[in-house]
Amino acid sequence: MKPIVEMKNIVKIYDNGVVANNGVNFTVNKGEIHALVGENGAGKSTLMKILYGIEQPTEGEIIIDGQSVSFKSSLDAIDHKIGMVHQNFMLVPSFTVAANVVLGNEPIKNGFIDKDQVLKVTKELSDQFGLFVQPDAIVDGINVGQRQRVEILKTLYRKAEILILDEPTAVLTPQETQDLFKAIRTLVQQGKTVIFITHKLREVKEISDRVTVMRHGKMIGTVDTKDVTREQMANMMVGREVFLNITKPPMKRGEKRMEIKNLSYISETGRPVLQDVSFNLYAGEILGIAGVEGNGQTELVEVLTGLKRSAGGQAFVKGKSVLDHTPREVRQQGVAHIPEDRLTNGVALKESIEENLIVDRYFSAPYKKGMMLDYRLIENKGKELIKQFGILTPNGKLPVESLSGGNMQKVIVAREFSSNPFVLIASQPTRGIDVGATEFIREELVRLRTAGCAVLLVSADLSEVMSLSDRIVTLYEGRITGVFPDAAKVGEDELGLYMLGIKHQTNEEMEKFL
Amino acid sequence: MSLETVIRSIFSTLFLASVIRISTPIIFPAMGGLIAVVTGVPNMALEGIMNVGAFVGVMVSAYTGNVWLAILAGIVAGVLMALLLGLFHIYFKTNLFIGGLAVNLMASGGTVFLLYIMTGDKGNSASVKSLSVPNWEIPFFKDIPFLGDVISGHPVFTYLAFLSVILVYIFLYRTRFGTHLRAVGENPEAATTLGIDVKKSRMIALAISGVFAALGGMNLSMAYLQFFQKEMAAGRGWIGIAAVHLGARKPLGVLFASILFGFADAISNQLGSLNIPSQLVQTIPYITTVVALAVFAIQQRQAALERMKRYQKEHLEAISANASKAE
């Protein structure tokens, strides 16, 4: 087999000095399914953005089909028959499926868009590659699996020979994943080449011919998939054992602090996102929610913290209902919240660090003194927290936007932890931040739990959930599929089966541990 | 006049013709606003661009004696103002609202400034002899009783305005470029990855909205009246923006919203002949706008709530159906 993509000695240094790729060599053969794996931040997305022309390499050479190329934009890449399906779909929601497929290069008749032709070519492509879609459906109303097929059709319409799929299964149900794999095999049979980014090793084994592993911006190696076990791949990916090295004193479980009964939530488009979710949260424990992203974790947190209205059910803290109350009312019951999307919910970027630290408490003593805010006190408290949580900044008067991602998250953590929470709900507390901040935040979470707080942890990082949690609940399609009373005694494989909805515990099995 | 005669006159041909006439200078900016909004750059300078168009059209017609040249000049001036806004918003990141207000300020100050230089008057251009666009008697239609009186004999601008609704529809939904504009408005990132130039698209959308706003302005100064008047647009640019909201960003809906405002304006003109204080009557179109916006906003909220309730009910039914099946 001859190589169709060769990326040689690729270096990418961003303007802010972050080295995303450091001398990466990456070769893909024609007609293969090539998996590209690595942890979050390993540099796989950057590498693919370079291949697709979205980013330009600082150094290095790209050879497509034996021809050295330099892409200024994704258009150049499309010209060289490269197509990419992004993780967040690039679709126009009010357009039909067919209009999205042909967008940018619509068939024209007499100067106008030829609507019949638009539908026809979409139908033909869909039939040819076995990617079932309904050409005249509005994208807004179709499900994630269909949207993904539209994205793939978009690339095929542009005659792509090399398809880059960026974590395509992250948002899919197992059934949809199987459909996707079938489609990928059809594509390859018809001569296409597929690059498949993922961090799910099971999928690598199942679908790929070869696999390239990246770690910390460097290429670790490329191997034939059949020659490696998942454990070997995991070692290449992580370079150390998957379990995090966190020392956790034994759990001293206390009283029931939060009680959630039959909670459900329906999205604005009418999709039931949470269905009949019930569990309790106890003092002194970390309860981890494990699940593939998009299975209702985000909504669970937002409903419990007052950001979204539920569609039914109950939630109590200290015996008082907190469901469908305002965020302030929820907070006044002692619930602290580390939000998933820290830039939109967690901070006001242009506001000072000090002022970001008081949003949950400015209205009460000692911050409020008479009719005024005591800014001297706010400054001093800010200094204390900056010191205590190791936020790297010259002073607390600077806007939060001047901080790095990890330090921003520390601002949020400092605020929420220092509110002396009765219950802490932490959503993706370490996503996308540096190692130092990550370790610090994990230690703080454990410290808080050991001090008796009830912690609900939601994280896409399974090893984080497994090593921090005392008890784990798996969530699949908005339902609880299993509960594991001792997190230390459950394996990744076992959890995966429940996270992917392959196994379910019965209500009787779960009841005694929820 | 008694109330009865007013009510009777509302159903007269004269009144219906006036609704059409008065709607015209709202339809133009509304169509311009529509194109800008669907591309993701709500043009807040429509009001000012109307004033500029009205002024330039009148002045060029007065100096050249050529009405078509005047219209062309008015359009060019409108496009330039819109591009000024685009330049600052799209390339220099000026806030769109503030940029729009700045262009409005420049337009209202600039037109009066130039008016004074050219005519020595600050109020209006009545002292110079300017031209107006011809009226059009529609062959055949004009002879139909009632209908002929209502729809025939308006200035060509009026027909252009109604025609432009169809053109805008075809442009946005049937042409490649119009479709790209809508894609840019809804998902600029997606458009970019497909090779659609977001900045250029937005500049062009603003330019088109400038054309429409200028036409709306010239409709005022070269058809509705035959001279330029200080602050001639008198809020119609803003009402046009309101019409875009009310019309749910669809050409036909925007047309109906514009006619609604035209109707309110025409009513206020009719009531002016009654013994009601004219100032209060003149508030009708503006109050209509506020009320219409309020009703629209409340309805949308209500619809969303009801949709949510329906989903919830369906969901509960599905659950109980499942439960009974399980038993």
Next chain:
Amino acid sequence: MKSFFESKGFRELLRIVLAVTIGLALGFIITLFVSKDPVGAYKSFLLGPISRLNRIGDWLEESLTLILLGLVICIVFGASQWYIGVEGQMVLGAMAAGCVALYVPIPPLPRILLAFLAAMIVGALWGLIPALLKAYYNANELVTSLMMNTVALKIFEYILKAFIMTPKSRSISSELIEKPFRLPTFIPNLPFLQGIREIWMKQTSVTIMVYIVIAAVIIVYYLLYKTPFGYELRTVGLNTKFAHYGGINVKRTIIMSILVSGLVAGLAGAHLTLAIHNKIISNMTSGLGFEGINIAILAGNNPLGVPIAGLLYGYLRAGSDVMERSSDVSRELVFVIQAMVLLLVTAERLLPTIQKRVADIKENSENGTNGKPDVKNVKEGDSHVA
């Protein structure tokens, strides 16, 4: 020192100074084209306001109104509400103050106080409809507030013509407010100030409003930067979602921001009737409605910057009046200058772009121009994953 020149504050200041300079230069270029004596015209524009004592007085009085309007906008824009109903609030406030001063039969001091109070309350209440519509139904406050402005102006004219105008008066106005019910001059009646006081009173009519405006600036500053309400307002303005997440009542904050701004707008209206015109006249607020935006933007939305910006624009307006009277250039030139300054000051990218261009030229490299699509900066649609 180097750090100061690289600081954000300095860059802001530089941008403002640059913008004003470019605006004035542009104004001069326009003058060159239209005037027979451009230098003379521009000189009267730039130096006119300080050429005579009465002109200084006019400048100060005008500035006082402008400063209040700037404060109004600081409040609403601080909450990121594009509410521009100032003109309506101001004109009805002027009406309320005038009615009290003219017709309520109580002694001077309480009457003046009541006039102020009435103006402020009316101003606040007039903002209620757009405020409620925005807070509860997210109706576009820019359009509703503009429409309400026109409605307010019409109502003002109606009341004036129908109830207040006397048949014998020649212009469309009320009678003059009697001397004791006007505001006194701002120089206190102290022995050692006697001389200055007399000269000032003869030539100008600047009132104790000076002190009220200074107090208003300080109060608004404290309100925005030192009180819980100000904190809520600014936080909502900077990131509504964060405010909601943190427990702030966003709806209430939006409504209150508009109502509080209405208090100040009403105060500006009272200033028009009680200090500047001494009566209610037709078309009282013409052209003032948008000045607040110019001033607040120039002041970087900081109440403490507002007096400087207000004095600057008051100066330009006064100068343009002098220019119009003494040359062939009309005063509307100043609007064009202001519009240009507004665009330049808010152009966040302008300085960086120019700096980059300069750097590019220095490096003499043509490759630096942006050929690549700016994907990160167009992130509005975001993900549509259900």
